Amino acid sequence: MLNEQKIKKMRKLATYESGKGRKQLRISKYYRSDYIGLSLIKNFFLTTIAYGLLLLVYFGSKSDYLMDNINQIDVVALGVKVILFYLVMIAGYSIITYVYCSVKYRQAQEGVEEYYQELSQLKKMYDREETKAGKAAKRRKA
Template sequence: MINEEKIKLMNKMAMYEEKQGQEDFKISSYHKKDYTSFQTILTLIWVTIGYALIIGVLAVVFLDMILENLGLLMLAVIAAAILIVYIVLLISYGLFASRFYQKKHTRARGRVKKYTRMLTQLERYYGQERKKKYE
């Protein structure tokens, strides 16, 4: 006899495995601090690369203006502005990324725990069927 509850449970599990399961299993395999630190460092590296590219493009675009007004003071002001904006950008992205990836890990871990509970429940259904079969 077909158990409808078992079929519904198996369907929920299959949907989860297809949609989010693989990513959640990968995320929850890390400790929260390790996952958050690694992803935050990657974010900061990409922010640095992006910022360097933007500064490079702006330097090329405004090269004429920079060369006309080039002086030691102007060069120091531009370098200080670039450095300050970079530090502010790095700190803000670092804080945002850290919080974002902590939440992402917590949610993934919760979904994996729910999936594990469904597996346990499914195992109980099969255990009940085996008992009935041998009685």
Template sequence: MLDERKVKLMTRLALYEETEGKEDFKISAYYRKDYVSLHMLCAFIWVTIGYICVVAMAVLAGLDSLLGHMSMAVMVLMGGMAVVGWLAVVIIYLMIASHIYNKKHKNSRQRVKKYNHDLTRLLKMYGRNDSQDSQDLQE
């Protein structure tokens, strides 16, 4: 005879495995620090590439006025502003990315712990049924 609690629990476990579970298992395979560091490195690279593209487009858009006012002082000032702007963008973006990926890893680990707890409950349910079945056979 089917136990309704076991069926509900198995359904919930299967649904989790097919939806959030795939990503959660990948995330929880990493230590939190490693997961966050990896994604912050990727974010650093992509923010730097994006910033270079934006600065290059701005330089190309204002190339006529830049060539008209070109001097060594202006070039040094613009280069310094570009570096300071890059540092500001990178620091802000990495702080945001760190917060997001820490939270994502924490939530993923909590869901995986709940999944493991439910698996343990299911295993105990099967253990109880097996012991009852063996007692019924002995009688």
């Protein structure tokens, strides 16, 4: 016999698993510190690549000026500015990544917790049905 409540619950669970639950279930497999740490490592490499590309574009656009004034440029001061800007960029994006991943992890934990509650409710429905079927079978035997 079909139970509409079970069907609705299973459909809700399947929709979650195939939608936003796919990412949330993957995120929830990590410890919070591991998830955020991995994201920060990715952030470091991606920010470094982006910074390198920005430097190439900037110095490429200023190449005429650099070639004309190569002897008058204070290379040490320029190097210090480049490194300071890099450190500021890394720090800024790391803070943004940390906050973003913390919020994302918390939302994933809440979503997965709700998913597991729904799953346990579905299991209770099956258990109740099973005990009813077992009692009915015992009555028939008696």
